[in-house]
Amino acid sequence: MHVINQLLCSAVCPSNSHLNKETELHDLLKPISDHIHEIQNFRERNRGSSFFNHLSAVSESIPALGWIAVTQRPGPYVKEMNDAATFYTNRVLKDYKETDRRHVDWVRSYLSIWTEMQSFIKQHHTTGLAWSKSGPIAPSSLFDPPAAPSAPCPPPPPGPPPVFTDDDPLPQTGSAGAQHSALFAQLNQGMDITKGLKRVSDDQKTHKNPNLRTHGTPTKNKAPGAVSSQKAAVQKRPPLLELEGKKWRVEYFEQKHDLIIEETELKQVVYVFSCNNSTLQIKGKINSIIVDNCKKLGLVFENVVGIVEIINSKAIQLQVLGAVPTISINKTEGCQVYLSKDSLNCDIVSAKSSEMNIMVPEGDDDYREFPVPEQFKTVWDGSKLVTEPTEIAG
Template sequence: MSVQAYNDILQNQLSTFISISNQIGGEVAEQAKLVNDAFRAQFNFLNIVNQSSAPSPDQQMQLLKPTSDKIQAIQTLREKNRASVYFNHLSAISESIPALGWVAVSPAPAPYIKEMNDAGQFYTNRVLKEWKEKDKKHVDWVRSWIELLTEMQKFVKQYYTTGLVWSGIKSAVIPPPPSGGMPPPPPPLISDLNDMSIGDSKDDRSALFAEINQGENITRALKKVTPDMQTHKNPNLRPGPAPFKTPATSAINFSYKSAVQKPPVFNRDGKKWIIEHYKDNHGLLVDGTEMNNVVYMFDCTNCTLTVKGKINSIFIDSCRKSSVVFDTVVSSAEFVNCQSVQMQVLGNVPTISIDKTDGCQMYLSDKSLGVEIISSKSSEMNVMVPKGNGDYSEFPIPEQYKTTVSPTGLKTVIVETKG
């Protein structure tokens, strides 16, 4: 039943998503093929689960490898196409595809899929914002992907509420390695019981019952335990601590972000300025810009970026202890997955977006006091408003809310923290 239900998802929601992705084309279609392969690999894995007994952790990792390889390929495709016009599409899938890791989550895997679906929402919202007026296919694309993960969540909640269940009796068959092959299995061991005749089996049972029927006489052969043999009176007889065993993990890590330090990048690709992987550099400068230009700063630590002129937008992604100073932005300044970052606007900025960021200081100018600040899943955000004498007033952005439920709906108010 569960395998058939999963196959229905492949034939319906997944098929719709693949079809729309192919209509968009480019890197979106290329990534969709990998998504299809990942779901098919998980379908094969569930077939094994329903026919086999639980394997060892190492064997399970081998069985999950085809799925995890496809997840890694999806995330790698995104990293290789940061300058793509479809970068938000690629990022939405890359952030949420680890939902297929529910097979290694217990005791409640369904909420994990919801969490991964939410993780990609920031980028799906960007796709909708950018394309809803240009091409309706992209709106349908977002809807099809969300529906696919939503159906996956319902499926897991119905059939695997408390986690993966190995329901078969056969041993799981590990897929063969790509080359070389594995050595043939050793010949099966023949149990001594299989060599016993029926008469021998009856004789053994008769002898066993004769021993049991001795009553109190059965304990005569037992050795008496003297006080010097009792472990509670003789600590030196107690066994040492049990050998250390690696604790079993409830989930397998499906994250494949490389820890290797990459060389810094500073170049212009058409309308996009790309600054990546810089460390301890406070002299980064973008000059000679045009109003349709976009500045993208990624994976920089302890750096300061200065942007001259009027540009379309600034995007700060996965940076730590870094600052950006700019003149005027036509669209928005955005911070995602950052820690301890600062920004200062000298001219105007209509929108500041903050997502999954801890620690963001925003210094405004007189021209930017009408800015809209949109924040989600972030903390320690402060806005510095100029007083007019060269000093600033500091205002924290609320992080805590109280929601009251009533028959008519929900009412949410800000809860101020006083300390």
């Protein structure tokens, strides 16, 4: 927060009005990008944490701090990040609103960061980071820790009080979140990205030194096998099926079609992550099921008192033998849901998904297939928006 405070002070306060050519914006933003990198990496490292939804809410929305680099209307960009966080904070509220008020307070406090930041941007930087028109050039030591209190500048919204702790080890580098953050940091360089290029002398240019055309380029390229060797070095994580507290963890199974969870309790949840071409059967009655980042997974369960969620997955087949109140399908390509007679009244909620089909029982062994609409038409009826499914003729 010190970095953002100092940068906003330089933008708003007349005493630090604008950046000179020696002070590059991407250098000033580097500490922010580094922190975003660490936060997203930490979330990827702790997918099995009981606070995974909390971590995801922070990880998905923390790029909002990069609004400083958005040249036109950064407010909507922050709102988009806030919406990404809301997807996961809604899960937190669903899990804890009846059991632990601290989680509810944390959600409200955290989301208020981005709503207040939107208000701040709308008031001071509607069309982008606005520098004062008068005052001296910002010093190169802008981000050095202040030696003494200075005149107050409009501060960004305060962070929420720490509520939860997690003693897991530090994150590893090289994850998808880390690569995303590295790309974000490069984009922040803007026009200064070319400053990292090496100067090519005349004797290295083929049009000024014809001899190079027969001898190849003077620069050394990486061996073709370097990339493949790096990919080969990535080790697959061992499969896992175990009960951790009240959570069943089913992770990293490949071509395993005899997975069974038998000894279940009402308060237990099942979290299925990164399982491919496998089948899982869950017996008894449990609280909820989450299927995340799976491909070609078959899931058969008896009774769920909460919700069954399918997210970030492909080619999922789900069969209900008993009852379930809600099935949620998000960011999924291909999902077939086989309902039982006891689950015909369940709610099926979908978002950003395709190729969804609901199989309704007819008779003893027959099913009738109903596709879930993917395209909608919205019209204004004079007082409100009306949305209804539509089909493409053809």
